[in-house]
Amino acid sequence: MITEGSMDAARMFRTDGTDNIRQNFWRTARKAARHVPFMEDVVSAYYCALDKETSTKTKGILLGALAYFVLPIDAVPDILAGIGFTDDIAVLSAAIAAVQASITTAHRSAARKAIDDWS
Template sequence: MDEHKIEEILRIGSQEEFGNREKRVRSSFFGTVRRAMRHIPFMEDVVASYYCAIDPETPSATRGILIAALAYFVLPIDIVPDMLLGIGFTDDIAVLLTAFNAVRGNVRPEHYRRAREVLDDL
């Protein structure tokens, strides 16, 4: 996936877009995590990013980037449909890694602690 397309996906957008994306993420995130666990080697970072994105103490620009990436992750139809075994999550991985690397300093230890707890239960 090229950098231009990733930048387009991670565009923060309007407050209304953010709200719609956040609703989609909150309703579909953990179902997608269950389906993707075997395909994404850095799932702890993804789940920690979720907790960072919903944390009201996280800066709004960081929340916007993470919600955009997580919304793309939970979308069932994207550039490479997730149903394609083996390659379906490659575009999601590219978007998630780019977003995570952009905001890494804002993902705090408590986000990782919650992520580990959830992943242990899954």
């Protein structure tokens, strides 16, 4: 199990079909940061989804929501000012709520560090 003291984001990554999500996640996250009030939870979910210790069911839920977040085509186009990320927020909120127990302190710590590195 990954502990907060041993958290190393690079060790959490796997090459199991998540490459497209991984490549687009950070670009989309930075763009959405102003619109998504719970970005730390989103980034924590990202780390949880890529953690080797996370269950397959949890990964499926999170990767599905994260894929929806990063894909350019969705129900409400992200380029629409003010409302573009509302559908993404709804999908991410539901996914995070469903797997909240699987998002560890280590995932949250890594998320805070990643977000702090943006500035």
